[in-house]
Amino acid sequence: MARIVFSLLSLLCFCATAVAADDQRCRTFYDNQQTREALHHCLPLAAQGDGEASFILSSLYSQGFEGGSSDLKQALKWLTRSAEQGYAPGCYNLAALYDRGEVVPQDMAAAFRWYLEGAKLDHLASQLQTGLFYLKGKGVEQDYVQAHHWLAIAANRGDQRAQVTLATLLKATKPAESVKLFQRAAQSGNSYAYYQLALLFREPPAGISMNLNQALEYALESEKLGYQPAVDLVESIKQQQVLEEAHRVALAALTEAELTGVESSPAPAVETVIAEPVTPVDDVQAEDLASQTVPKESNQQSGPDEPSVETVASAASSATNDAQTETEAQKEVQTEVSLAERESTEVVVANSAVAPVEKRTVTPKTPAVKPLGDSSANTHSAATEANVDLAGLRDFTWLMAQPRQHYVLQLAQLSSDESVNAYLRDNKLQGRVNFFKAVTAAGNKYVVLYAESATSLQGAKQIAATELPKKLSGMVWFRTYHAIQNAYKPVD
The missing domain is CATH 3.30.70.1070 (Sporulation related repeat)
Known part of the structure; x- marks a missing residue:
């Protein structure tokens, strides 16, 4: 009996080793763009329930084999199977297609369902999108608690869009936490985060002390990184510093005159310049703003061992255009509320x-x-x-x-x-x-x-x-x- 058990275990180990070898060959041939060989080795794995192999097949069919035409029907079939097999990037890509209405009819409920599935599988980009969908009530009932939950997870993992969005939402209620989130995004080179920090230290909410020198440093950094509205903000803060200093000098002169008993005319009133627009932002517009200020990284979780998240050809093209558009928007976005709306x-x-x-x-x-x-x-x-x-x-x-x-x-x-x-x-x-x-x-x-x-x-x-x-x-x-x-x- 012991011999039989040992033999079965040996056979299982051998099979596992063989499967691992096939999986490695599937991935290696795909990475080397040897599409026919990749198809040969990935197809059996996908049929056995390997989500990554199904994901690779989706990419192969969307790109076409060795210069041939793409087959989006097959690409969608294997992408759907990849998601159903619990492969997180497959969940994200399928959600993105439903979100954009590409290859499949637009269906926000389906998009949310697959973003959420990817989020539960610890996929960063899916966690961000799940938070944004809850925030905007897209495909699901609006839920600020859930929005905060998923955005916080993505923000803690270093996603700039999540950090900026969450920071914007918390400015009025938890300004200290908002500052920390903006600072984290700023440390990653986010020009808009520097700009918002300048505003917070120039006109601080309760719980934060005004610090014009700090505000100017942040504004100058934002300007240096190419954020155009920071040019005006730098000028505004410098004007405010001059007036604050004049006000301080006037008060000091008045105090000295009172102490020495010398009559003097009242110190001139000095107004504080407010030359930069600060408009309230609602919870939904905060996400719109964040998406304009940080380029999307659809393959945030993709490392050297994972194919690009965008596997279907049309989705890949759209993602490229989105990234270019948002990069341009990052240089220009001017206020917290969309002027277009x-x-x-x-x-x-x-x-x-x-x-x-x-x-x-x-x-x-x-x-x-x-x-x-x-x-x-x-x-x-x-x-x-x-x-x-x-x-x-x-x-x-x-x-x-x-x-x-x-x-x-x-x-x-x-x-x-x-x-x-x-x-x-x-x-x-x-x-x-x-x-x-x-x-x-x-x-x-x-x-x-x-x-x-x-x-x-x-x-x-x-x-x-x-x-x-x-x-x-x-x-x-x-x-x-x-x-x-x-x-x-x-x-x-």
């Missing part, structure tokens, strides 16, 4: 105090242009319109000719001709603004500026307080023309 202004709260009247500049009267609804609205026209007399559609030649150090009121960024017309009409601003089309963080937008500018920030604030409709006076971004000239690019 809101079609609204980048907002700051204007201080209520008003400085003495000073010299203002109004854009010289020029030939007006036809209303935006006209087909020729994108070019200047010699014809004039009665309802436009001071300002209208401009181009970059006009913008670059404006006095660089003057402060101007940026009112809005709008997507379409119709939205510009509606904005001007609703706020009774016809003939009182300049607007030009530019490449912005949210795409091609009309940037709307008030026609008058001032030589100082205080003068610009007075314009806002005295000349804008009340509902707009507190929703203005005070910027120098220099900052605007650097922030936008002309539309080709």
